[in-house]
Amino acid sequence: RIIKGGSGVWGSIPMPPQTISEADAKMIAQWIVDGAKQ
Structure with a gap:
């Protein structure tokens, strides 16, 4: 969903x-799953 986009998962926007x-999309997704730590 990061690369292709999407709708309806997190709300109406x-x-x-x-x-x-x-590779960058996977890194971002892992960062989010890990709690978005600095």
Whole structure:
């Protein structure tokens, strides 16, 4: 969903697609799962 975008998961506002690599998307997703620590 980070790369392709999506809607209806977190509410009514759609998330636009992002132009980042798959590796960066995985790193961001893991950061969120880990509690978004600094």
